[in-house]
């Protein structure tokens with residue numbers, strides 16, 4: 001391996017990309033566009049969820065006092081009206097019908113003896129009936145379901161505290177990591193790795209199929225340049241491109257979408273650069289299966305789908321069926337997504353993310369060697 | 381020993397198979413140093429396949445060959461040969477200048493020398509005015525001219541030119557051949573393929589190929605004399621027919 005030849009190749013690939021406005025647009029504009037679309041769609045919290053309240057609470061009048069307390073009203077007053085868009089109704093069945101029609105997400109029901117049970121129970125723990133708030137709703141959208149139950153719980157505990165009652169059991173969920181993390185924060189590290197994976201693989205695949213069909217690869221192979229030098233040259237260019245892409249995407253994510261970055265972004269750069277190197281080798285590998293550039297396009301579903309479904313970009317690995325999970329560990333972006341997320345959301349350092357980095361390095365070496373091997377085998 | 385000094389290329393029963401298909405069959409080829417050897421034959425005869433084996437791009441299935449005294453494909457000859465692929469082999473997304481510079485860089489040509497060589501070669505292929513143009517905007521013939529210039533950038537001793545004059549206009553073809561002769565005078569060996577019979581006449585020797593074998597080989601004038609024809613086309617057809625008949629008999 002000679003350094004000047006590796007650099008000659010790397011420089012040439014750079015030039016090629018820089019000269020071609022379309023490649024540049026694909027490398028830089030497309031990810032920004034994708035990020036903005038997702039950013040706008042997922043930014044912030046769930047707001048304006050339509051709910052119907054059916055308040056049947058009769059209130060509670062303690063003996064000898066004559067003043068009736070309506071706990072339900074206090075709770076309703078404490079509901080966050082930015083998150084919930086409240087409509088009041090008297091008839092439960094009518095309310096359910098509206099939810100069924102999809103015009104509202106849930107019915108929140110306060111039963112007749114809500115205040116009575118609550119107050120008697122708080123005075124005497126052995127009181128037999130519990131008081132409960134019933135939320136009947138469309139549970140199909142988790143985000144919305146969570147937003148509703150979270151608001152109701154919040155209103156409930158606020159009301160109790162206002163009344164000087166400390167709830168007997170209090171569930172607190174103090175986040176260990178990801179305090180104030182929104183979906184966009186979870187999503188950005190994933191999209192970084194995914195975008196770099198996708199674009200690097202596709203662009204090397206197309207470029208390399210071109211090199212094979214227009215005779216440039218042969219001319220280079222007839223020169224003193226070795227297969228290893230070609231692959232290394234490409235790796236340097238695409239590794240650098242990956243870092244530039246990530247830097248750009250991260251700046252936008254931070255400046256425009258206020259995405260949280262707790263840890264050292266350089267570690268995210270490192271993970272993505274190694275991923276890019278793996279991907280360019282994968283592109284070269286795949287190029288040996290295509291005779292013409294059009295054929296390369298047919299590989300796209302095989303490149304996109306596994307990463308999309310298995311690498312944890314859009315949902316955590318825990319949400320993937322257990323029997324499928326081992327396959328997640330066979331797609332390289334999984335490790336980059338995991339590393340970026342750990343660095344950005346949890347602020348982990350190299351001491352904790354090294355297994356991801358190690359896995360990426362192993363993948364990179366494996367694919368690089370395989371790419372060199374396919375180039376050599378092409379001579380047969 | 382003397383053989384190796386005298387010949388730039390010697391092949392011994394070299395064969396190339398693609399799966400079960402035999403593209404080059406048991407071929408013995410000798411090309412003297414400093415000669416222009418032309419490979420002629422119909423499409424699919426195996427001309428490109430031979431050149432690729434000799435340029436170490438493709439490994440022979442059987443047989444062996446020496447190029448510039450070294451055994452291929454392991455010999456260290458890459459910096460001494462120049463290969464011009466049939467598919468132009470230039471980067472469409474780069475300018476003329478960037479292509480030349482890239483091919484110069486991989487041979488480690490120094491900057492000043494590079495500029496000098498580039499100017500000379502672009503002048504020779506008449507592309508000086510196109511130096512900063514993107515290759516994708518050049519005409520087909522111009523791309524071939526650039527391809528030749530890129531092949532010559534490192535002053536190779538041995539040239540493999542696979543149909544270098546396809547699509548090149550007649551005037552420029554004449555100047556190409558003048559240049560090839562000039563190179564030969566400087567001791568450069570050229571193995572060239574072409575479908576233009578008028579060009580084949582300029583070769584010192586030509587080999588007729590058919591279905592992966594060499595069916596005749598000699599100086600153009602000698603081939604014409606032996607077959608009693610007055611064009612190389614007719615001479616080829618005559619020899620090819622005889623060769624077929626011979627195969628039927630045996």
Ligand SMILES: Nc1ncnc2c1ncn2[C@@H]1O[C@H](COP(=O)(O)OP(=O)(O)OP(=O)(O)O)[C@@H](O)[C@H]1O
Nearest residue numbers: 398401403421422423424425426427428429430466
């Ligand atoms: N990579 C390959 N795989 C399979 N078959 C091949 C391959 N390369 C060449 N061939 C076959 O080998 C034969 C010889 O091809 P080759 O390119 O050497 O012909 P040629 O003499 O250069 O023809 P032309 O004048 O058209 O350039 C052809 O029949 C071709 O189909």
Ligand SMILES: [Mg+2]
Nearest residue numbers: 427428466542
């Ligand atoms: Mg050919």
